[in-house]
Amino acid sequence: MLPLLCLAIALALALLAGPGGLDPRSAATVEIGAAVAMAAAAVLWLRRRSAPPLGAAAGTAAAALGLYALLALSSESWSLSPLASRQDALRTATYAVVVVLGAAAAGLVARPARAVLILVGGLAAAECALAISERSFARETFGLTGRLQGNLGNANSLAILGAVTVIAGLALAVRAPMLGLALAGLGTFTAFATSSRAAAAGALVASAILALTVDRRPLRRLARPAALLPAAALGVFVSTWDVFDASPGRVRAAGVGLLLCGLAAIAATPFAAVGAGRAARAVAAGRRVATERAVFAVTGGSLAAVVIAVATRNESGRPAIAGFGHLLSSSSNFRSRWWGNALDAWETAPWRGTGAGTFRIVETLARDPAHATSSPHNAVIAALHGVGLVGGIAVVVAGAALVVALVRGARLSSEQVAAPALALAAVTVLAQGLVDVTWETPTLATMICVAAGVLDPATRSSSRVTASLRAGVTAATVLVAVLVAIGGARSAAGIERALDATRAPSPARALALAGEALRLEPRSADAHVAAAGALTDLGSNRAAAVELIAALRLEPANYNAWLAIARLQAGPFGDPAGAVVTFRRGYVASGSRPQVREELNEAEARVGLPPTP
Secondary structure: OHHHHHHHHHHHHHHHOOOOOOOHHHHHHHHHHHHHHHHHHHHHHHHHOEEOOOOHHHHHHHHHHHHHHHHHHHHHHOOOOHHHHHHHHHHHHHHHHHHHHHHHHHOOOOOHHHHHHHHHHHHHHHHHHHHHHHHHOOOOEEEOOOOOOHHHOOHHHHHHHHHHHHHHHHHHOOOOHHHHHHHHHHHHHHHHHOOOHHHHHHHHHHHHHHHHHHOOOOOHHHHHHHOOHHHHHHHHHHHOOHHHOOOOEEEOOOOHHHHHHHHHHHHHHHHHHHHHHHHHHHOOHHHHHHHHHHHHHHHHHHHHHHHHHHHOOOOOOOOOOOOHHHHOOOOOOOHHHHHHHHHHHHHHOOOOOOOOOOHHHHHHHOOOOOOOOOOOOOHHHHHHHHHOHHHHHHHHHHHHHHHHHHHHHHHHOOOOOHHHHHHHHHHHHHHHOOOOOHHHOHHHHHHHHHHHHHHOOOOOOOEEOOHHHHHHHHHHHHHHHHHHHHHHHHHHHHHHHHHHHHOOOOHHHHHHHHHHHHHHOOOOHHHHHHHHHHHHHOOOHHHHHHHHHHHHHHOOOOHHHHHHHHHHHHOOOOOHHHHHHHHHHHHHHOOOOHHHHHHHHHHHHHOOOOOOO
């Protein structure tokens, strides 16, 4: 259990000590935890004097992820942001390590699927509970949306953890009905309260599939999925509150009503299951199969009618509103435009891409930018625009291999409840990666990878190897783990130092922090920009220009650097005409931001040029 315990601690720290989303600190925490867990597994296998078996599908997934990581690392030399590419490489290398870690843990733990389901489901339930309790009372923050989002910083990521909680709770309900159904109610309420369409559908569909898989009693097996409906209704009701509207800015407390609704959803689910079970038992045994088929036909037909009605509404390209309207909206929430902008970037460089993890810059420079975001919200499209066709193929192969590993494991495992539940949870999270930032969120993608590694049945048993080979493989594994851990920790620390430098109380302190950031992470353009700002405040304008040029060498589209150089030209360097040219470069790099245009127009007015519209 030691490797899984190490990974569990890392995921808990990243997820609950937050923010556990795209924040570099959480990514580094997961990377370090995965490295430590892999090193522990290697040492344990060394003591066993055998090699851990690795299933064919899991091995394919790990190899494909490793290939993408190498492509992402090599893309630093031409990337729009070398730092973003390096982070993407570290993240994907961690995923490959975690797949192998899962396979190793499968040989070290008596019931690996159950252990990983407890790990994943427990963390998901804790995050749901924490998100509800924190938003009920008031810790004011700022967000891109007012929707319920918790520490993840992303409402849809929290919602998919709600779906995972539903699946884990229903699996637990086989042994402990009251506790399991209460957890399922918590997850259902969270998924629907966030107004996430993918997570809401995933929770309901996965619960029905799980019931059909692990229970052979016609009609009665539908009682537990049906018991989720009150929690879903309460979640939809909560999502319509004004405090959860989709407008960005200050995130307000929802009040004790949110907590009370959550508790009501938790309490109602077990009682609803009892009522649904009694209704099912009231049907004559000979009619239960036909009744079950009728229930599925009516439910499926109703959902199909709703989907068709929603699909015929012309909302594509508009941001969807919150609440019940969001669940029934056909709007892509800018996704179609993000996908289009990423594919346009890929078409300009189909073989090498723009550099892994650079969509933030690609979207800014797009002809029709939709909204500032770090991801195109599709794992395959992100790989294509990042590292080209080969990278896209690698991600497709990795995703397909992960699905195969999960499905085969669920079918062949002796853990007849835990294995299907774990596979469903992982597939649900993996599927969301096609419409959201799941794949770029380490706390979520790691859950998929460890589940695939644990579930994939090996084609051979553990084999004995020579002492020298065991020692060599262990040493190499530990070395890779150490390098991943050190790389992730240094990079995250450098990014944080650069951020601290921008809000330091004095120019001298800002310059010192920027220097520390660059020593930890030399690829940080933001650290150079922060150092330039401090040098400008200290009167060292030429040194500031040197720092800004260094920033632009790393990120030619860093509009903050262009604007800082233009201000130096317009002021201390006495070159107003040159400042206009530089301001125009910054204006283009900023994605034509109105506030940048205002500054550009002022510079144009000083030299008698017509204003840029």
